[in-house]
Amino acid sequence: MQRALARAIAAFSSTVFLAEIERPPLESVALFPNQAQGNPQQAQPPATNPAAPSLGDLGFPPAQTQGNPEEQARLDQRSHMLKIHQRLGLVTTIPLLATVITGSFAGGKSTSSTTRDLHAALGSVTGGLYFTTAYFSIFAPRVPGTQTRGQIRLHKALAWIHGPGMILTPILGAMAFEQKSRGEKIHGAASAHGAVGYVTAAAYGLAIASVSFKF
Amino acid sequence: MYTKLVLPLLLFPALAQNGHAADTQWVLQQSTLTYHVSHPLHQTEGVSHAAKGKGVCHAGLCDFLIAVPVKSFDSGDSNRDLHMLQATRGAQFPMVVVRTRVPEDASKSTMVQADLEIQFAGQTAQYKQVPFQVVAQGSQIRISGTIPATISDFKIDPPSLLSIAVKNEMPVRVEMAWQGQ
Numbered sequence: 001m002q003r004a005l006a007r008a009i010a011a012f013s014s015t016v017f018l019a020e021i022e023r024p025p026l027e028s029v030a031l032f033p034n035q036a037q038g039n040p041q042q043a044q045p046p047a048t049n050p051a052a053p054s055l056g057d058l059g060f061p062p063a064q065t066q067g068n069p070e071e072q073a074r075l076d077q078r079s080h081m082l083k084i085h086q087r088l089g090l091v092t093t094i095p096l097l098a099t100v101i102t103g104s105f106a107g108g109k110s111t112s113s114t115t116r117d118l119h120a121a122l123g124s125v126t127g128g129l130y131f132t133t134a135y136f137s138i139f140a141p142r143v144p145g146t147q148t149r150g151q152i153r154l155h156k157a158l159a160w161i162h163g164p165g166m167i168l169t170p171i172l173g174a175m176a177f178e179q180k181s182r183g184e185k186i187h188g189a190a191s192a193h194g195a196v197g198y199v200t201a202a203a204y205g206l207a208i209a210s211v212s213f214k215f
Numbered sequence: 216m217y218t219k220l221v222l223p224l225l226l227f228p229a230l231a232q233n234g235h236a237a238d239t240q241w242v243l244q245q246s247t248l249t250y251h252v253s254h255p256l257h258q259t260e261g262v263s264h265a266a267k268g269k270g271v272c273h274a275g276l277c278d279f280l281i282a283v284p285v286k287s288f289d290s291g292d293s294n295r296d297l298h299m300l301q302a303t304r305g306a307q308f309p310m311v312v313v314r315t316r317v318p319e320d321a322s323k324s325t326m327v328q329a330d331l332e333i334q335f336a337g338q339t340a341q342y343k344q345v346p347f348q349v350v351a352q353g354s355q356i357r358i359s360g361t362i363p364a365t366i367s368d369f370k371i372d373p374p375s376l377l378s379i380a381v382k383n384e385m386p387v388r389v390e391m392a393w394q395g396q
Contacts, residue, residue, distance in 0.1 A: 051238055051271045051273060052271055052278035052280070053270070053271055053278065053279075053280040054280065055280070055282055055310070055312060057269055057280070058267040058268065058269060058280065058282055060267065060282065060284070060310070064284055064309060064310075065282075065309060066309070067306065067307040067308055067309060068307070068309075069306075069307055071306035072301075072304060072305075072306035072307040074306075075297065075300060075301035075305075075306055076301060078297070078301065079297075079298055079301040079302070082298075087378075090377070143297055146293055146297065147293060148293050149291065149292060149293040150290075150291050150292025150293060150294065150295065151292060152292055152293060152294035152295075155294075211294075211376075212256055212376065213256060214256075214257060214258075
């Protein structure tokens with residue numbers, strides 16, 4: 001019956017009339033797809049807004065809304081290595097402090113000194129832990145396009161002080177050790193071992209503080 | 216016979232127009248979203264102004280959708296932001312999406328309580344009756360409030376510093392300006 005009416009009216013009406021006539025009677029269907037699910041917060045239909053916005057309506061470029069598992073894996077690897085870097089860095093402070101403390105007693109007058117040997121051993125342990133710590137930072141994946149901002153800049157800059165310091169300090173320390181073992185007074189470059197050591201330790205401590213506290 | 220049948224049908228479009236009022240639309244003009252994370256040694260806030268949103272009102276109810284890229288939050292420290300991106304799985308799920316529905320006359324109130332559905336870090340969380348202040352300024356509506364989000368709601372491993380984890384509470388302060396169209 002409805003189809004017969006549609007054909008009759010189509011001869012002198014617009015397509016709007018056709019769309020309305022061919023739609024089944026209003027009372028027999030739900031006007032909105034989700035109405036059958038029921039919305040307990042509403043007493044009357046419609047349960048859903050057919051023109052409700054979607055993410056595509058907002059204008060974000062697809063590259064910004066689509067996930068990137070490879071980038072996530074890179075971030076995971078980076079965070080994993082930097083967490084190890086953080087833990088090892090904290091562990092390294094223990095032998096470093098012990099090395100600095102024993103250094104005060106290492107310059108004794110005798111050619112053989114237990115304290116000097118202990119200081120050297122602790123320095124070696126500190127050096128080994130230090131370079132292992134540095135490895136996890138240097139080889140952690142970089143994220144392209146990231147501009148370094150904030151206190152992390154200070155942390156990275158201090159590495160240019162304690163890094164060379166951790167190379168120079170044991171070299172000067174070995175020179176001083178040899179001179180002392182021969183009964184000589186420490187002289188020349190070896191006499192800078194203590195000062196270089198203190199500066200290195202201070203820079204290291206400040207590097208830890210720069211990522212621990214806000215200033 | 217055809218006249219009796221056609222005449223009501225000719226009136227039908229007019230009836231159809233009266234039964235479906237024109238939809239009102241809202242567009243997010245400005246926004247400031249601020250998350251807050253607490254640690255004994257650090258209080259951190261990350262801010263984003265990159266949210267986009269749209270609202271469509273129909274039959275007395277308005278559906279709103281707001282989305283913001285996770286990467287857009289800036290805490291002032293690039294290292295912290297990259298860790299945040301990793302911890303929140305922001306590369307895999309790059310967008311925070313918020314959906315809500317409020318009565319159309321809410322714009323006339325000074326306070327509205329909204330039920331929010333938030334998609335973040337690959338998880339969906341619901342927040343019921345979150346209060347927002349509403350201030351009308353000319354043709355704009357300014358909405359502000361705080362979403363009481365937590366890290367555990369989205370199954371995020373809490374970041375830690377010096378082996379101490381951050382607090383679970385991660386409130387998000389929302390300030391938005393909507394323009395009606």
